Amino acid sequence: MQTVLAWYDAHARDLPWRRPGTTPWEVLVSEVMSQQTPVARVVPAWREWMRRWPGPTELARAPIAEVLRVWGRLGYPRRALRLIECARSVVEQHDGVLPDDLDALLALPGVGEYTAGAVLAFAHGRRALVLDTNVRRVLARAVAGQALPAPSLNRTERERALHLLPDDDSTAAHWSVAVMELGALVCTAREPNCGVCPWEVSCAWLAAGRPADVHAGRRRTQAWRGTDRQARGLIMARLREVADGQPVEAGELKACAARAGLSGTGGAPDPDQPGRALTTLLTDGLIATDDDGATYRLP
Numbered sequence: 125m126q127t128v129l130a131w132y133d134a135h136a137r138d139l140p141w142r143r144p145g146t147t148p149w150e151v152l153v154s155e156v157m158s159q160q161t162p163v164a165r166v167v168p169a170w171r172e173w174m175r176r177w178p179g180p181t182e183l184a185r186a187p188i189a190e191v192l193r194v195w196g197r198l199g200y201p202r203r204a205l206r207l208i209e210c211a212r213s214v215v216e217q218h219d220g221v222l223p224d225d226l227d228a229l230l231a232l233p234g235v236g237e238y239t240a241g242a243v244l245a246f247a248h249g250r251r252a253l254v255l256d257t258n259v260r261r262v263l264a265r266a267v268a269g270q271a272l273p274a275p276s277l278n279r280t281e282r283e284r285a286l287h288l289l290p291d292d293d294s295t296a297a298h299w300s301v302a303v304m305e306l307g308a309l310v311c312t313a314r315e316p317n318c319g320v321c322p323w324e325v326s327c328a329w330l331a332a333g334r335p336a337d338v339h340a341g342r343r344r345t346q347a348w349r350g351t352d353r354q355a356r357g358l359i360m361a362r363l364r365e366v367a368d369g370q371p372v373e374a375g376e377l378k379a380c381a382a383r384a385g386l387s388g389t390g391g392a393p394d395p396d397q398p399g400r401a402l403t404t405l406l407t408d409g410l411i412a413t414d415d416d417g418a419t420y421r422l423p
């Protein structure tokens with residue numbers, strides 16, 4: 125354990141939300157943004173976001189269109205709407221102060237097991253399970269001797285992680301961030317750099333001769349080109365470009381979305397995809413219409 129902690133102290137990235145004085149709310153926003161987006165893209169968006177809406181009170185009253193613009197290209201924009209809902213709940217139920225209790229955190233919109241654990245560990249220095257994809261991968265390899273963890277988090281993994289978590293709060297929080305950083309920088313999904321890893325001498329996967337991924341057949345691939353997700357992203361990108369509240373004709377948005385089908389590799393484009401992308405964005409509350417679908421705008 126000490127070698128992993130020492131490695132972190134020597135190699136951790138200087139991320140803005142790790143600096144002293146970062147508030148629990150700032151940590152929460154950084155974690156929500158980082159869950160499905162590379163850190164290099166998160167850092168500028170997080171800075172801009174915190175400059176505009178430093179706490180839940182400011183975000184709770186922010187115009188949704190402006191929030192979606194600042195969210196920009198982070199992807200999965202429903203996360204931005206969930207952050208607004210979360211901010212409103214914090215304001216209404218906790219006087220604008222993010223709670224520091226696990227159950228109260230889990231009751232907030234968009235806050236799951238991982239985010240709640242990250243806030244407790246990284247903002248409050250407490251002993252909490254923090255199991256993101258990086259931590260899961262490191263523990264699967266180093267402890268369980270598997271190339272990659274199972275597609276979904278299971279009880280064995282939780283127990284394994286809990287067993288390794290140091291007893292005292294500050295060492296546990298240090299350990300959680302260290303293992304996460306190790307997964308981000310060294311024990312990466314595609315090319316683990318075992319030669320510089322502090323776990324090299326006792327890593328179970330390495331000792332077993334780096335066996336193949338036993339869950340490979342059950343893993344969903346994260347394709348993007350040609351998908352509805354790409355089509356939705358193209359519509360959102362067009363709407364972010366126009367001035368506040370300005371509508372864009374459905375035909376123009378469908379033409380934008382159709383570029384996704386043309387870029388795909390799975391044969392002829394799906395003619396229903398552009399319309400489907402518009403409908404699902406509307407259902408998700410990410411776009412709005414004032415004339416029954418003739419034009420659309422950001423909400």
Ligand code: SF4
Binds near residue numbers: 266316317318324329
């Ligand atoms: S030795 Fe290699 S596989 Fe094992 S934890 Fe380190 S980087 Fe990952």
